[in-house]
Amino acid sequence: xxxxxxxxxxxxxxxxxxxxxxxxxxxxxxxxxxxxxxxxxxxxxxxxxxxxxxxxxxxxxxxxxxxxxxxxxxxxxxxxxxxxxxxxxxxxxxxxxxxxxxxxxxxxxxxxxxxxxxxxxxxxxxxxxxxxxxxxxxxxxxxxxxxxxxxxxxxxxxxxxxxxxxxxxxxxxxxxxxxxxxxxxxxxxxxxxxxxxxxxxxxxxxxxxxxxxxxxxxxxxxxxxxxxxxxxxxxxxxxxxxxxxxxxxxxxxxxxxxxxxxxxxxxxxxxxxxxxxxxxxxxxxxxxx
Numbered sequence: 500x501x502x503x504x505x506x507x508x509x510x511x512x513x514x515x516x517x518x519x520x521x522x523x524x525x526x527x528x529x530x531x532x533x534x535x536x537x538x539x540x541x542x543x544x545x546x547x548x549x550x551x552x553x554x555x556x557x558x559x560x561x562x563x564x565x566x567x568x569x570x571x572x573x574x575x576x577x578x579x580x581x582x583x584x585x586x587x588x589x590x591x592x593x594x595x596x597x598x599x600x601x602x603x604x605x606x607x608x609x610x611x612x613x614x615x616x617x618x619x620x621x622x623x624x625x626x627x628x629x630x631x632x633x634x635x636x637x638x639x640x641x642x643x644x645x646x647x648x649x650x651x652x653x654x655x656x657x658x659x660x661x662x663x664x665x666x667x668x669x670x671x672x673x674x675x676x677x678x679x680x681x682x683x684x685x686x687x688x689x690x691x692x693x694x695x696x697x698x699x700x701x702x703x704x705x706x707x708x709x710x711x712x713x714x715x716x717x718x719x720x721x722x723x724x725x726x727x728x729x730x731x732x733x734x735x736x737x738x739x740x741x742x743x744x745x746x747x748x749x750x751x752x753x754x755x756x757x758x759x760x761x762x763x764x765x766x767x768x769x770x771x772x773x774x775x776x777x778x779x780x781x782x783x784x785x786x787x788x
Contacts, residue, residue, distance in 0.1 A: 528569060528733045530593050535574040536566045539583040539595040543667050545691040545757035546598040549575040557687065558596040560753045561615050562724070565740040579665050581645045584609065587725050593733060594724050598685040601721040602648040606777040610734045613741045613785060614721035616750055616764045620649065621705035623674065623682040623689045630681065631704040633713060639680040642670035649715035653683065667692070675699060683716070687759055694758055709769075719769030721784075745785035762788070 531537045538554065540547035548555040554563040554573055566573050576592050583595040587609055600618070601611055622630050630636065638658035643650060645663045653661050662679050664670040670682045671692065682689070689703045708717040726734045744750055751765055767784040774780050 528571075528736050529730060530571065530733065531590060532574060534572060536562070536569070536571040536594065537574040537576055537592040538562055539576045539578055539586045539592040541580040541583065541597045541666070542577055543580075543597060543685065543688045545687050545759070546685065547596050549577065554596075557754055557757050557759060558598060558615065558722070558724070560756075561741070561744065561750070562594070562596055564744070564749070565737055568740050569736055581665060584646070584725060587727050590727055590729070593730070594726050594737070596724050598687055598722050599725060600648055600715070601723045601773060602715060603772065603776050605648065605725065606773070608728075609725040610728045610731065611777060612724040612726070612734065613738045614723055614767075615741060616722050616754065616759070617767050618686045618720040618722060619705045619763060620683060620716050620720060621686055621689070621703050623671070623684060623693070623701055623703050624680070625674070626700045626702050628681075629702075629704065631707045633706070633708050633710065633716070636681065640678075642673055642679045642682045642684075644670065644684060647683075649683070649713075652713045652716045655713070671699075671701075674701070686720075687757070687764075691758055705763075714772060718772065719767060721767075721773070742785060745787055748787040751787050 540559065542548055544556050546556050547559040549559070554560065554575065563573060576586065578586065580597060583597065586592045587595050601614070605611060622636065624630055633656055636656050636659050640660045640662060641653065642662040642664055643653065644667060645665055650661060653659060662673070667684050667688050670684060673679045674682050686703070686705070693699065693701050693703055706717045710717045724737065754760065754764055765787045767786050771784055774782060
């Protein structure tokens with residue numbers, strides 16, 4: 500039986516409505532300030548910075564692109580590293596960035612994103628030494644940044660004295676002045692600074708150890724963003740964009756602008772400590788060769 504003109508018209512209108520709705524952008528995710536993504540960051544390059552109304556740095560550019568994809572304006576919240584996690588927990592910001600490594604402890608207090616790149620920790624030192632192992636640091640005075648996850652492991656190294664700093668700049672200044680023997684900081688931050696200051700005569704050696712008793716110091720590191728656990732929709736939306744950027748190898752393109760060209764930043768090698776903690780046992784790390 501033929502449909503009446505009215506029914507055919509109704510069906511056409513319904514089809515057009517479905518098509519229009521499908522073409523509309525998804526509803527914005529809930530954020531601290533509607534329409535904006537408030538980002539806590541410390542300003543350490545090449546991780547994060549803010550210039551010309553945009554996030555810059557490796558972590559910063561990734562968040563800038565994700566914000567634009569989600570239809571959100573970036574709202575910067577520059578602060579000391581030690582205050583970033585507390586700001587996320589207190590819901591003063593939506594996300595924290597700044598080459599933060601994944602740890603099980605952090606996964607209990609924050610929702611941690613999929614990795615945006617990988618790293619291996621190492622020793623920043625003067626070119627008069629060539630240390631590359633945990634044993635090389637025994638009996639030394641070593642600086643690091645307050646709040647870093649591997650500090651308890653540093654304290655387990657025989658005879659090592661830990662000096663804590665609020666910023667990487669302060670730690671490097673004490674290294675250059677001879678007040679400390681070495682620095683263990685964010686690998687990309689250290690390499691970026693050294694590459695632009697040859698007059699410092701510093702070097703960065705990645706740990707050659709693969710010691711299961713020191714997994715955070717010597718194991719595979721994953722750089723992640725931190726969110727409040729009460730906003731899973733935002734975390735899911737950001738992770739979706741991170742996965743899309745990995746598939747397009749966008750992570751390498753961004754990293755190349757900040758001197759991060761080696762495979763170690765983009766090809767995961769080593770045990771994934773997240774499995775069974777904040778990721779299912781069959782979850783696979785993203786990468787780009």
